[in-house]
Amino acid sequence: xxxxxxxxxxxxxxxxxxxxxxxxxxxxxxxxxxxxxxxxxxxxxxxxxxxxxxxxxxxxxxxxxxxxxxxxxxxxxxxxxxxxxxxxxxxxxxxxxxxxxxxxxxxxxxxxxxxxxxxxxxxxxxxxxxxxxxxxxxxxxxxxxxxxxxxxxxxxxxxxxxxxxxxxxxxx
Numbered sequence: 001x002x003x004x005x006x007x008x009x010x011x012x013x014x015x016x017x018x019x020x021x022x023x024x025x026x027x028x029x030x031x032x033x034x035x036x037x038x039x040x041x042x043x044x045x046x047x048x049x050x051x052x053x054x055x056x057x058x059x060x061x062x063x064x065x066x067x068x069x070x071x072x073x074x075x076x077x078x079x080x081x082x083x084x085x086x087x088x089x090x091x092x093x094x095x096x097x098x099x100x101x102x103x104x105x106x107x108x109x110x111x112x113x114x115x116x117x118x119x120x121x122x123x124x125x126x127x128x129x130x131x132x133x134x135x136x137x138x139x140x141x142x143x144x145x146x147x148x149x150x151x152x153x154x155x156x157x158x159x160x161x162x163x164x165x166x167x168x169x170x171x172x
Contacts (some may be wrong), residue, residue, distance in 0.1 A: 008103065008172075009101050009102065009103045009169055009172040010101070010102050010103070010106065010115070010117075010169070011099055011100070011101060011102075011165045011166065011168075011169045012082025012083060012084065012099065012100045012102050012114075012115060012117070012120070013082055013083045013084075013085065013086045013087050013097070013098070013099050013100075013161070013165075014033070014081060014082045014083065014087070014097075014098065014099075014100060015033045015087060015091060015095055015096065015097050015098075016030050016031060016032065016033060016039065016095070016096050016098065016122075017030075017031045017032070017033055017094050017095055017096075018030060018031075018093065018094045018095075018096055018139045018142050018143045018146065019031055019094070019139075019142070020093075020094055020135040020136075020138035020139035020142055021135055021138040021139075021142075024038075026041070026142065026145055026146070026149070027040075027041055027042075029142050029146060030122070030146050032081075033095065039122065041146060041149040041150055042149070043121075044119045044120060044121045045080060045119070045120055045121070046104075046118065046119050047071040047072055047078055047079045047080045047116070047117065047118050047119070047120075048071050048078065049071040049072075049073060049076060049078040070104075070105055070118060071105070071118060072105060072106075072107050072116040072117070072118060073107075074107065077116075078116070079107060079116025079117055079118065080100070080102065080116065080117045080118070080119070080120040081114060081115075081116055082100055082102060082114060082115060082117065082120065083113060083114045084112065084113060084114065084115070085113075086099070086158035086159070086161050086162045087158065088158050090129060091128055091129075092128065092129055092130070092136070093128045093129070093130055093136045093139040093140055093143065094135075094136070094139040095128065096125050096126070096128045096143055097125065097126045097128070097158070097161070098122050098123075098124055098125035098126065098152070098161070099122070099123055099124045099125075099161055099162075099164070099165035099168075100117075100120040100121060100122050100123065101120065101121050101123055101165075101168060101169055101172065102115070102117035102119065102120040103117065103118070103119050103120075104117060104118030104119040105117070105118040106118065121150075122150055122152050123150075123152055123153070123164075123165060123168045124152050124153040124154070124155055124161055124164045124165055124168070125143070125147055125152055125153075125154050125155070125161075126154075126155055126156070126157065126158060126160075126161050127154050127155065127156055128140070128143065
């Protein structure tokens, strides 16, 4: 049996995408960078293990990999991803860099550069710059409404993000 090697609340750093304009409701506008999974703006986001494609034609096309096991699981890629160190690269809207507090089942990866968590809550964002992207003014408006709904701080740099996040995790 494998068990996660850490307990308690930890800080992580990640990138999200803000879906601008009226295409998505505000409650579904903070999205994972590469997937269309929305993050909750009212409570912790909880990871789930989605159905996977089955390559064997004699089995059903879609199936759950671990029907009774909570996400994230060993042997799959599900979970809420975050890095251990703040992201230094500046991102233009609609992408935003921020920090999370993560807890529950946490799987740390061999190289220790990132982890996957069961539950997470965004606590702060680095103010994105408005250049390029599609509809940056709409994304910027939605970004500030998202931060306000979450009660998340908006800081000016990755260093401020780390400092703020470390204070927040110490309250837990």
